[in-house]
Amino acid sequence: MSEKALTYLMESRDRLLQKLNEFLSIPSVSTDSVHKNDVRQAANFLETYLSEIGFENIKQLETKKHPIVYAEYTKAGPEAPTVLLYGHYDVQPVDPIELWDSDPFQPEIRDGRLYARGSSDDKGQVFMHLAVFEALMKTEGKLPLNVKVCLEGEEEIGSENLYSMLQEKKDLFQADFAVISDSGMVANNQPTILYGLKGFTGVEITVSGPDHDLHSGMYGGAVRNPIMALSHILASMKDVDEVVTIDGFYDGVEDLAEEERQLIKQVPSEDFVKATGITETVSEKGYTAKEHTMARPTLEINGIYGGYQGEGTKTIIPTSATAKITCRLVPGQDPDTIQQAIVSHVEKVAPKGVNVQVKKEKLSAKAYKVEPNHPLIQKAAESYTKAFGKEIVFVRMGGSIPVVEWIEDIYNMPIVLLGFGTPDDRLHSPNESFPLNSYDKGMETLVYYWNEVANR
Amino acid sequence: MSEKALTYLMESRDRLLQKLNEFLSIPSVSTDSVHKNDVRQAANFLETYLSEIGFENIKQLETKKHPIVYAEYTKAGPEAPTVLLYGHYDVQPVDPIELWDSDPFQPEIRDGRLYARGSSDDKGQVFMHLAVFEALMKTEGKLPLNVKVCLEGEEEIGSENLYSMLQEKKDLFQADFAVISDSGMVANNQPTILYGLKGFTGVEITVSGPDHDLHSGMYGGAVRNPIMALSHILASMKDVDEVVTIDGFYDGVEDLAEEERQLIKQVPSEDFVKATGITETVSEKGYTAKEHTMARPTLEINGIYGGYQGEGTKTIIPTSATAKITCRLVPGQDPDTIQQAIVSHVEKVAPKGVNVQVKKEKLSAKAYKVEPNHPLIQKAAESYTKAFGKEIVFVRMGGSIPVVEWIEDIYNMPIVLLGFGTPDDRLHSPNESFPLNSYDKGMETLVYYWNEVANR
Incomplete structure (x- = not known):
């Protein structure tokens, strides 16, 4: 018909x-x-x-x-x-x-x-x-x-x-x-x-230290640097093999079946290097870049700021530093659970001498x-x-x-x-x-x- | 007279x-x-x-x-x-x-x-x-x-x-x-x-990845995130005990003699916590905050920026991220040698998939x-x-x-x-x-x- x-x-x-x-x-x-x-x-x-x-x-x-x-x-x-x-x-x-x-x-x-x-x-x-x-x-x-x-x-x-x-x-x-x-x-x-x-969820992490920018000569050595503290926190979330190292992040994520790897292999993929101008692709250990982008969860830092951003040098210990993070989720991951896993991770690794706040972003999706x-x-x-x-x-x-x-x-x-x-x-x-x-x-x-x- | x-x-x-x-x-x-x-x-x-x-x-x-x-x-x-x-x-x-x-x-x-x-x-x-x-x-x-x-x-x-x-x-x-x-x-x-x-020296580290901000859903999993790469680099420079972990950083630094520790102890120091609003002082392992500020070298991140800094969320992998660092030096440390030690360290730890540039600041002092x-x-x-x-x-x-x-x-x-x-x-x-x-x-x-x- x-x-x-x-x-x-x-x-x-x-x-x-x-x-x-x-x-x-x-x-x-x-x-x-x-x-x-x-x-x-x-x-x-x-x-x-x-x-x-x-x-x-x-x-x-x-x-x-x-x-x-x-x-x-x-x-x-x-x-x-x-x-x-x-x-x-x-x-x-x-x-x-x-x-x-x-x-x-x-x-x-x-x-x-x-x-x-x-x-x-x-x-x-x-x-x-x-x-x-x-x-x-x-x-x-x-x-x-x-x-x-x-x-x-x-x-x-x-x-x-x-x-x-x-x-x-x-x-x-x-x-x-x-x-x-x-x-x-x-x-x-x-x-x-x-x-x-993919689903997604997001958080914003703010590390607060001194109540005003400090002279790095007068206070360097007595005060935890909020940017360094934030760097430690962020670096602890993903290793150089692009594996997310937050407890529970991969809980419930189903293995990528060989059958699905074959499906993914068949997809005529865009040339990531050419399209983005990077030197080479990197992806989660054990997965190709195509597999990772399509079928594995990711954690990305979307933005970061703190302290002096102008020309040249300003010798301060800044009052705070902030990073914005979003995750792309796969089936088996619940956005709220992942947000909470990030909060727990940050609480676990936050060094003493600074206050660390994690704001949960409202918009999320499975x-x-x-x-x-x-x-x-x-x-x-x-x-x-x-x-x-x-x-x-x-x-x-x-x-x-x-x-x-x-x-x-x-x-x-x-x-x-x-x-x-x-x-x-x-x-x-x-x-x-x-x-x-x-x-x-x-x-x-x-x-x-x-x-x-x-x-x- | x-x-x-x-x-x-x-x-x-x-x-x-x-x-x-x-x-x-x-x-x-x-x-x-x-x-x-x-x-x-x-x-x-x-x-x-x-x-x-x-x-x-x-x-x-x-x-x-x-x-x-x-x-x-x-x-x-x-x-x-x-x-x-x-x-x-x-x-x-x-x-x-x-x-x-x-x-x-x-x-x-x-x-x-x-x-x-x-x-x-x-x-x-x-x-x-x-x-x-x-x-x-x-x-x-x-x-x-x-x-x-x-x-x-x-x-x-x-x-x-x-x-x-x-x-x-x-x-x-x-x-x-x-x-x-x-x-x-x-x-x-x-x-x-x-x-x-103290003397001082400084560097600016810029990590460059894709040639434009990328959609984190389309490219997350294939592309090294410049902010995460920068976080790894920065975190590798100082541990949570406030000890600088760059090879050669403490070379030539004289031990703090007991006599000088006594001199420092006598100094009526300002109350760091009260003056800065921090929760508690932190200082290099083995040294008090007063000893560290007065007589030990420091490395501070003075500023950091990269990606989206506005309200809410923007799901990108940013094109680059930059951090500004200055060090305060003690006798025995040469500013140029320290700058070079930082450059070598960054080259050693820089992950693949991004370009990392270290700009040496001109102004320095012994x-x-x-x-x-x-x-x-x-x-x-x-x-x-x-x-x-x-x-x-x-x-x-x-x-x-x-x-x-x-x-x-x-x-x-x-x-x-x-x-x-x-x-x-x-x-x-x-x-x-x-x-x-x-x-x-x-x-x-x-x-x-x-x-x-x-x-x-």
Whole structure:
């Protein structure tokens, strides 16, 4: 039953691209209050489109800032599965505007790519879903499964009101599984299943010594130096083999199975040295850099400061020093437990003569992972392969997507990340674009996927 | 022969204080070009005064910024010793001016202290010398020894041109010994011989990793974190017992003799905990805090920075991290050798995956120490005791006075530090003051000292 829908998409390609351009032309920059009405206009566009293609119970759920667009299709019947589809219609600001080769809100196709703010992140991918639903409705008269859409307008400003809305409207958003298309593939035309994301947690450590900066000649030798004390504390957290040496840090972390090492090996990885300008990669003892970034927890110092930072020399013992730390977590690690492990470690190693305070950062998330052989994932893999004509790769990513953790936390449903972006899309940067190859084959993938999933 | 001079000083006290106030009223702030003419005016004041009391060959040695006032008295004859007297007539800025209880350039006496910028550092102490010379000249018709004065106007901006001038005019400044009055006593009315100063040297360590800040999720696990690498390097330099763990750091440092430990024990030391607000003192294993600050070398991190320093969290691996380090050195340690030892240590411990650069700071100094039983020191001790009516204490100080090292370096002559300041003088701060007790008894000390030293 996919053939007709695919033919429809092909025949309607120009018209649908035109419609996408209309959507992309709305400057729905969520962070800028000047664009408040534009964000609303983008929500209205979605509301209209959803209505045109037969969705019901369409509404804009109001928040303190921008609305969440809700709509549902329930006519596939109680036997068919229900999917919760998440995406976002807000975009990043366009500054610095002078670095754009074309107007960010006047979409333009160049060299097989559609250039516009939001073309990849995430309006383009949201639109693909709606176009596929249109094609299925117009050719089959119905969708093969029930659908609930949740399209928010605040993703680029931290999804401030999404968590509470998901909690509050639990019945409304309830589904059998969730699909999110706000991620990418490891390379253009390389279908990719993202089956794991890291969680994260953070702390800020402040070592306080004297109540004012001291003359290093008068007091050096009597007073513990807060920067040296902080250095000792930090150095005790990770050894030169990049192994975290905090008691309990690896508790509950599952071993990396040989099978998964093979999966990781297959991923065409970026050249870390070339991409970052480092002299050579380093990674946790026993793991390759790819394994460590994708599947092993990390602890990074994100910033440090204390004492004199100007030109030349100032011979002081500073009053304090501060370091910011975040960890990326894998399944089996609980963010709160890890925070507490860091606190306990710091308390254990803090030298006398200084006060050490550890502030726990509020924002945290558990890791996400689905088994690569979960039926919903296997069907996704088959759909990708069929559309792109290329074997899929399975990847885990070091990054974190809060909404994934929230949906898992509140609904405990399987989540499938169907992303079609590519590493060259320049998300959040000037000249954001999306390859038409991803656009066409991504929609083909979705047509296959919905039919496969419904056909359980 | 001291009696007459002392009587003269007593009888002329009001007039001399008036004259000192005139000197202190000149805002000779060397760092501020607005005050360039004021600095010159202070030099002119000295020139006039030196001329009034019979000095000869008076001149202002021009430098790129402010002049060095030179004058000499040679009529004590070839048999009498010649002293080189160093002091400075420039002062620190007065900001924040609103914290002063009286105008910094309108001297005011309150509670036995003379409040004015420069009253202690160093115009007050320079003036005391000239007043004593005046008293000796007016009552004895001559000075008991030959004198060369070297009064600079750039001490508060790092004595930029002094070293080259001292080198260039080696014959002019040549003397048998030097006296410097730009230091203090350990407490008000506690005569103090400062017989040792620490030297210093410094380095700046920069650890560079990726060529831009990296997403910690995408690259954490593949890239060495520059802040963590720096922490490891710094932590390897000193252990928790405050012992420096750099190879060769203590080479050549003489043991602290039991005799000197006794001298140090006698020094009425300030309460480090109370003065600094720390929880407890820490010091090198085997040494008290007083011993460590006065007589043992130190290594302090003066500042550190790298990565994100703002509010909250930014999940990056930063491109670099930098730490500033200075060491205070004792006799037996060569600044260049210590710098090189740090460089070698860093090279040894620097982990792979990052670039580590060590910049050697240019300004450095060897430690200064005279034997407490040197005749010039013993005579100073006797003069102090006689004037203040109190047993002297001998101290070494953790601070450094570059001119001391320079005079030793160029002339290799004994240097006697006759300081009369007190810990409460608030040098460089609002409400700088100088106790009249130090003013009166300090001049008495100088009268005794010059007569004793001449009487060899």
